[in-house]
Amino acid sequence: MPSLAPEPRAMASPSRLARAPRPRPTPASSSVAAALLASASALPARRFLQLHAHLLRTGLLALSPSAPAFLSLAAASLPSHRALAVLDHHLTAPPSLPSTFKCNSILRALSDPADALRFLRRMRALGRRGNAFTLAILLTPRCGPAHARQLHANAVAEGHLRDALLATSLMRCYANGGDGDGARKLFDEMPVRDAVAWNVLIASCVRNRRTKDTLKLFEEMRAREGEVQPDDVTCILLLQACTTLGALDFGERVWAYAEERGYGGELKVRNSLIAMYSRCGCVEKAYCVFRKTPQKSVVSWSTMISGLAANGFGEDAISSFEEMIRSDVAPDEQTFTGVLSACSHSGLVDEGFRFFDMMCCEYRLKPNVRHYGCIVDLMGRAGLLDEAYELVTKEMRVAPDATIWRTLLGACRIHGHVDLGECVISHLIELKAQQAGDYVLLLNTYAAVGDWNKVAEVRKLMKEKGIQTTPGCTTVEHNGEVHEFIADDDAHPRKVEIYDKLNEINRHLRIAGYVPNVSSELHDLDSEGKESALTYHSEKLAIAFALLVTPQHRPIRLAKNLRVCVDCHNFTKVFSGIYKRLVIVRDRTRFHHFEGGKCSCNDYW
């Protein structure tokens, strides 16, 4: 580092500075300064002021390669009012009015949109109108739809809308504000649509979970091969869509495409692929890709660890974490989220607490609401319900959100803890966050202890309040087609075969000792009625269908929109043993791997 002697008076009097003699810098020293500036993202304010003084003294600041970087650094290092003072000085003082490019660099570095707008006004007052990129920068921070519309109007007035960069920035703002149609309209009006424009549109669909549109757009894009080519980002976005959709086949097609185009080695693409495989229940394949990835980043490790955790491989997740530490990759908050969820899913209570302490003490990471969520889940599953409640109400350093309460409610359901369940519901109501699923959990809690009066009471309450429950739905992917089942479904073209198969399965399972768990049925029917209502839950229909169409050696893969109910869990467990089939069920939160009469998760009985 060059010596940066402080020169406090230099800052105090800009006019004096303007008169100060400027030695001519050599090209070598100017490139050193540029490199120095480019390498630092932010400095402590005092250190920045020293650097400022030095650059002024040596005249290096007047050279164009270092000036934009310097101004960005100013914005990043100083409190905004001081940064603006520095920027002001360079805007008004000689040697010259900064170029539009310089102004854009400053704008980019201002994190507060209000500062950016003030700066823009000053810029215009000094006669710099800015270009399309200037407007695009203003769209970069998360600006709301109103702001976007305003800048949209400016762009139209100044004739910048033909600029692809500006148009795509606008599209992104509309899409993020939930206005997918607005984004689409801009896209359709673009004279030339580059890959980024397509990607922004695809990202908008992925974000709004319009997965079918996502896949359609990819097809459309590929049909215009002469005009535009999908790039690595396109592949990442598509893999993301497959992850939320659980669309394994399509995901593998995207992967093959990425390899064909030469993106297969890119770390970010590989990380998305690891996530896709994990979230589709193919954790072995995810692990295989992970192993073959040479330069694993903290994201690769975290993705793999959460993937193993979600699939019930808690011990493997923990040994991966230990391996990560040994290979000198520093874990971050997300890594610990994965590790803690591994502990909660596998019932590793002591380890969970140990990792939580490790995170706070050894790695100095501040626990966030997700970390606490895992700990609450961990304690709740282990039956430490009152302790978990204490943690949430007294010890947590962050405000509990609805999910924390819902986690605790799930634990009340597992352990039939009625009193706490009622208390938790009142917290959810207080947060105005109660959902139909929460009342169902409470209802399940009453059902677990056989309090049918209370069950009826909750049902009545739900009816009065007009709370609609989501119907349970199970899907099976077969030959690239998604088959959907709901309870007592008679819509499927092969319904007769399916019901016959299910009756046959039921007979076999009963011989093997499966007893329907009537507490899973919510309706207050007599015992026999309950049993028959249970028989045709969507999951069982889906299993019967899958048994008809999947070859013996392949796993049966189901996806559920709700949690697996206790009876279906038990049913599937016994089924996997009798029929010697691996069944992988993805529910709202994770995967259940059923094999040989057992399940990978430990909280159903």
Add this chain to the structure above:
DNA sequence: ATAGGGTTAG
């Protein structure tokens, strides 16, 4: 020389 992107509890 500037945009768009990867992991994240239940």
